[in-house]
Amino acid sequence: MEIQEKNAVRTPKRTNEITVGFGGAAGDGIDKSGNTLAKVINRLGLYAISYNSYQSLIRGGYTMLKLRISERKEACFGDHFNVLLAMNQDSIERHAPEVEPNGIVIFNSNKISCDQSLLQENVRAVALPFNEVTAGMGNLLPIMQNTMALGALLYVANIELETLNNVLADIFKHKGEKVIEQNIKVAEAGYNYAKQNFNSAKIDISWKFTRIAKPFYSGNTALALGAVAGGLKLYAAYPMSPASNILHWLVQHSEKCGVLVxxxxxEIAVVNIAIGAGYAGVRSMCATSGGGFALMTEAVGEAAMLETPVVIVNVMRGGPSTGLPTKTEQGDLNQAMGASQGDFPRVIMAAKSTTDCFHIAGEALNIAEQFQLPVIILSDLLLGENYETIEPGSWSHDVEIKRGELIREVPESMEKKDGFKRYLFTSSGVSPRPVIGSEGMVYVAATDDHDEDGVLISDVFTNTAVRRKINEKRMLKMDGVLKELEPPALEGPADAEVTLIGWGSTWGVIREAVEQLREGGVAVNQLHFKYLLPFHTKEALEILNKCKTTIVVELNSTGQFARHLRAETGFSCTETILKYDGEPFEPRMITNRTKSILSKEPLDLRVTEKEARDIAYHYIRVHLKDKLRPVQVVQNSKNGYSEPVWVLDLVDRTSGDLKGQLTVGVETGSTHKWDEFS
Amino acid sequence: MSTMDSTLEKESKTREVVVDPDWCAGCGDFGVLRSLKKATTDKELKPHQMLLISGIGCSSNLVGFIYAYGVHSLHGRALPVATGAKLANHNLKVVITGGDGDGYGIGIGHFIHAMRRNLDLTYIVMDNEIYGLTTGQASPTTAEGHKTKTTPRGNVEMPINPLALAISTGATFVARGFAGQPAQLTSLIEQGIAHKGFALIDVFSPCVTYNKINTYSWFKERVYKLEDEEPDADITDFSYAMTKAMEFGSRIPIGLMYKIEKPTYEDTEPVLLNGPLVDQPLGIKKELFDELLTATT
Known part of the structure; x- marks a missing residue:
């Protein structure tokens, strides 16, 4: 797609920061190394933000974990790449070309090699031979090459070794002194080897370490903690990526936090367990991803009909169907909007950052209970699974808990009435809701439509007047909800030339794109939506009517939010920037496409050279046993395929001998032909 | 005291409610309702301490005809709703009612897993071997060869044996009743509710409108009471229970065939050691919160 490639600009760095990447096979311990480095960063008082691009394989797949290290809290994982720690050949071939000028590629030369032709200008590839560096240390596990590489990385990134030693001591505490000592020795060896050999490759950066240690959370763990602080008592789940670590975190802390997991x-059982608990009077939540949410669908309407609070979290991944289990997308907005039959009140909100994942949990639990209805939280893999440093003070244990009309005793006003009116018609639509087991308020909650007392009106008692009023009573609650939610606000100058509009997890990346555009001289502002249903139609329109060029940025292929915005306001945005390839936006993609929209360039969906390489890598993996790699790529418009094609020379990975040519369609992306040279 | 108040008081004592059942005259479910009321009225158990949960179907309408807290939930989903409510407040006596289609058809996954968990729940299934509310289609317990609206050449699918399934899957109390034997049924329900663990009571509850084969007289000719004929049997014995569960032909046993003692799920859940969830404090203490934050650095 053009937005990733054309006019690629790299903005100057505004602050001390570097981005390092760990590339290797799943099972190489990439995430553990990333976590170790993040701990070092957090203890030094710097900020880290990670992005882990991985596959749905426990071992053998390919993993690339990037960690952006900065002196300030960054809004997203950015688009810089300064140091690559390559654990396997694949990561060199795929990611070494992305390392920026003055950057470094560090690799274990006992195992892999780095072809200089892969590197951009002024990028140094430095060999770190594990066997030589750790000579005399006895038999080491292969995974300890990561510790060695971390040591070397700290040297080139000008970060002290001592903190890494402390972190290693903590991490391996349970394994005893010997293991700690061994790890520290290996880290030191890596550091010292770099000091002796990579001096000229050292990055020119000097850090201010405040040494104020900061928490390091993912969106999922933040959401779990926020829910606990927000009064969660029961959590139900069925394992599903990328929602599972909410389950894991809550199980781990269940007893201490008093949350039954x-x-x-x-997922059908899961949501009904949560609804049963909500009915009985405890705060309940469940989480899943799109496929699991599909199974929960019928129960969304059930919760609304029973007027029972429940919070359902959908940590979105690439759809449809099984889709992309380990890739991110904002593709389930329509699904949340349309889940369950009939008209009923539901609330949909989307977390806008990792920090916000904490807050949104408490808000959702409050809204669900105050208004006795289902609340759907949309998060996604990008937010959910990736960790970042949290600014101290962003979160408090003291989350306000609003239980609405939950009662344990019969209200005075109802005492002399004819039975307990669970669904009493009120001006707010909200009726007193007893904790089940309370005396004097016995009632039946039914999914058939019913009257104020809960008596069915569905069959023999059908009554059009009662049906109309109970329907209106339920929907009335949406007015009350809207008043509780903060309306959207414009960020940036009101008179900007272009407004970037987003929802949910893209807040941070759009914010950084806005900064890049401003630095590039474009007058731009940002309008972000967290609360999607009910919708702040009036407030949104007031803002939108004053905007000039409006662009909706979202991570799906049909512009689901742009359509929702149009439905709720009648406002059609000028353009959309959509991405649906499984990977999240990087700021420059938004920056570049915004610029091309402003200069009226049409969207170009032809396969780029980089994408042709990606297609070739897929072909090589599936058909050529991973033995070749693409080198030269040329475009050829005269051929027998009724479209221009990319012709890729594939060479043997070890010998470099040309083995054949792969032909890939520029329009269709089809691999037309593999021409193997004899 | 006003008339309204006395109505309420009467309801709470007799478990009668203003709404009359909408079942066909002669439906077996009337018998089950009467037995359930009898088994729970004038006991220590107050109406507000009891929670009835059902799915969808003729028999699931029962929760609206008895004075207790109730949830008339989704088709097949009564057991998960009951699970959530029980975990939220394990002081409640939770009874689930429904039919064979609801429990053994659409809800069978939940049925099996609820038994594995051995929560302290009582599950009464009004088994009429047919889909009644949807006008007479084959159900999971419809006999082989039985001609129904959807099996005009006779049912070719093997019926589910809920009792054998329950015994082999973790239920700790397994019984069969018959709507035509109300005294025994009342006693089975009483025992089932008193049992600490998952109790299944599968009840032959004839559908007088859509099942012309498994009628009252069909059952009457076949059923015999276990407590009368085999009073000394060891109902903790798995093999005995399975033999009785599989007996289905010219003679069909009714009564309690399996009962063992096992810790319930609630007993083993550490969070519930501090009392019912619904009475536990909300939120998090500052010390623990700070500890969870610093643990990540």
Missing amino acids: KQAED
């Missing part, structure tokens, strides 16, 4: 047989 129930893994159930499927």
Whole structure:
């Protein structure tokens, strides 16, 4: 796609920061190394933000974990790349070309090699031979090459070794002194080897370490903690990526936090367990991803009909169907909007950052209970699974808990009435809701439509007047909800030339794109939506009517939010910037496409050279046993395929001998032909 | 005291409610309702301490005809709703009612897993071997060869044996009742509710409108009471229970065939040691919160 490639600009760095990447096979311990480095960063008082691009394989797949290290809190993982720690050949071939000028590629030369032709100008590839560096240290596990590489990385990134030693001591505490000592020795060896050999490759950066240690959370763990602080008492789930670590975190802390965690047989059971608990009077939540949410669908309407609070979290991944289990997308907005039959009140909100994942949990639990209805939280893999440093003071244990009309005793006003009116018609639509087990308020909650007392009106008692009023009573609650939610606000100058509009997890990346555009002389502002239903139609329109060029930026292929915005306001945005390839936006993609929209360039969906390489890598993996790699790529318009094609020379990975040519369609992306040379 | 108040008081004592059942005259479910009321009225158990949960179907309508807290939930989903409510407040006596289609058809996954968990729940299934509310289609317990609206050449699918399934899957109390034997049924329900663990009571509850084969007289000719004929049997014995569960032909046993003692799920859940969830404090203490934050650095 053009937005990733054309006019690629790299903005000057505004602050001390570097981005390092760990590339290797799943099972190489990439995430552990990333976590170790992040701990070092957090203890020094710097900020880290990670992005882990991985596959749905426990071992053998390919993993690339990037960590952006900065002196300030960054809004997203950015688009710089300064140091690559390559654990396998694949990561060199795929990612070494992305390392920026003055950057470094560090690799274990006992195992892999780095072809200089892959590197941009002024990028140094430095060999770190594990066997030589750790000579005399006895038999070491292969995974310890990571520790050695971390040591070397700290030297080139001008970060002290001592903190790494402390972190290693903590991490391996449970394994005893000997293991700690061994790890520290290996780290030191890597550091010292770099000091002796990579001096000229050292990055020119000097850090201010405040040494104020900061928490390091992912969106999922933040959401779990926020829910606990927000009064969660029961959590139910069925394992599903990328929502599972909410379950794991809550199980781990269940007893201490007083939250009962129930893994159930499927998502239908999960949501109904949560609804049963909500009905009885405890705060309940469940989380899943799109496929699991599809199974929960019928129960969304059930919760609304029973007027029972429940919070359902959908940590979105690439759809449809099984889709992309380990890739991110904002593709389930329509699904959340349309889940369950009939008209009923539901609230949909989307977390805008990792920090916000904490806050949104408490808000959702409050809204669900105050208004006795289902609340859907949309998060996604990018937010959910990736960790970042949290600014101290962003979160407090003291989350306000609003329980609305939950009662344990019969209200005075109802005492002399004819039975307990659970669904009493009120001006707010909200009726008193007893904790089940309370005396004097016995009632039946039914999914058939019913009257104020809960008596069915669905069959023999059908009554059009009662049906109309109970329907209106339920929907009335949406007015009350809207008043509780903060309206959207414009960030940046009101008179900007272009407004970037987003929802949910893209807040940070759009914010950084806005900064890049401003530095490039474009007058731009940002309008972001966290609360999607009910919708702040009036407030949104007031802002939108004053905007000039409006661009909706979202991570799906049909512009689901742009359509929702149009439905709720009648406002059609000028353009959309959409991405649906499984990877999240990087700021420059938004920056570049915004510029091309402003200069009226049409969207170009032809396969780029980089994408042709990606297609070739896929072909090589599936058909050529991973033995070749693409080198030269040329475009050829005269051929027998009724479209221009990319012709890629594939060479043997070890010998470099030309083995054949792969032909890939520029329009269709089809691999037309593999021409193997004899 | 006003008339309204006395109505309420009467309801709470007799478990009668203003709404009359909408079942066909002669439906077996009337018998089950009567037995359930009898088994729970004038006991220590107050109406507000009891929670009835059902799915969808003729028999699931039962929760609206008895004075207790109730949830008339989704088709097949009564057990998960009951699980959530029980975990939220394990002081409640939770009874689930429904039919064979609801429990053994659309809800069978939940049925199996609820039994594995051995929560302290009582599950009464009004088994009429047919889909009644949807006008007479084959159900998971419809006999082989039985001609229904959807099996005009006779049912070719093997019926589910809920009792054998329950015994082999973790239920700790397994019984069969018959709507035509109300005294025994009342006693089975009483025992099932008193049992600490998952109790299944599968009840032959004839559908007088859509099942012309498994009628009252069909059952009457076949059923015999276990407590009468085999009073000394060891109902903790798995093999005995399975033999009785599989007996289905010219003679069909009714009564309690399996009962063992096992810790319930609630007993083993550490969070519930501090009392019912619904009475526990909300939120998090500052010390623990700070500890969770610093643990990540």
